[in-house]
Amino acid sequence: MSLFNPTDLNCPSCDRSFSFELCASVNADRRPDLRQAILDETFQRATCPHCQGTVRMEPRLSYLDVGRGQWMAAFPRNKVDDWKALEASALDSFNRAFGAGASAAERELGDALKARVVFSWEALREKLLAFDAGLDDVALEELKLLLLRDMQEPPLPLGAELRLTGVASDTGDLDFTVLDRQGQSLESLTVPRDLLAEVTGDPEGWAELTRSLQAGPFVDVQRLSRGQ
Ligand SMILES: [Zn+2]
Known part of the structure; x- marks a missing residue:
């Protein structure tokens, strides 16, 4: 089920408050429009x-998409340095829903799901795009390491990500x-x-890098450099 919770927000421009339906979970099988809105960045x-x-x-x-075999926990960009704790709690949630703590039917469902942890909308969208293009996300992260190595002259700002x-x-x-x-865009490239x-x-x-990158559901080059 897709879940939304009404929340009072303070407007960053005028500081007045208004109510907003904050999303807590997306079921992409039942709500393909929400998946599309993530892809459209709306x-x-x-x-x-x-x-x-x-x-x-x-x-x-x-985020759950049984049809595509995807389960993801998405967190705010500024939480990436806490990835170890958040990855552990996400894995815990996954296991309760689809692992040892779940019914036989849910466990069977879980076997077909790939669990991932992401930080930011861009990282969530990236996983959806990679799946649609038939790209293995571990290989994609390794390609980023190749690209980042070639992009060090002049050096990228600390914490820059592809x-x-x-x-x-x-x-x-x-x-x-x-x-x-x-999360501000500095440049773009096509390879x-x-x-x-x-x-x-x-x-x-x-x-060795493949082992490191898939040591947990946070499959991202940032696990090699952030939150150490
Ligand atoms: Zn306002």
């Missing part, structure tokens, strides 16, 4: 009725944006999909 945007200012609420929700923003339907080329710590072969063609060379 989800959880609020317009203040007093000053018409707009604000986008940070995600703090669970996010997949699109996949060309004809060539399969991959569009990325570089975001700073606050040929063939570059992924440098990762997928050498599983032994990447084995």
Whole structure:
């Protein structure tokens, strides 16, 4: 079930309060429109009725798509340094719903679900795009490491991250944006999909990183550098 809770927000522009339906969970099988709104980057945007200012609420929700075998816990961008604790609590929630603590039917469902933890709308959207394009998200993170290594002259600001923003339907080329710590876009780049072969063609060379990246559901290069 998709869940929304009415919440009083303080408008960041005029500081007056208004009520907003804050999303706590998305069931993409029953509400494909919510999945589409995440892809369109329109989800959880609020317009203040007093000053018409707009604000986008940070995600703090669970996401379930049985059809695509996806389960995700999404947290606000500024919580990424707490990923170890949040990953553990997300895994706990997943196991209660679909693991040892659940009924046989739910456990069977859980076996077909890939659990992921993300921080920010961009990271959630990236996982949806990668799935639609048939990209393995571990290989995608390894490709980012290759790209980041080549982008160090001049150095990127501390905490900058790469996010997949699109996949060309004809060539399969991959569009990325570089975001700073606050999520502001610094630049964008397009890389040929063939570059992924440098990762997928050498599983032994990447084995150690693959192990590190999939040590938990937070499958993201940030697990190598943040919250240490
Ligand atoms: Zn306002």
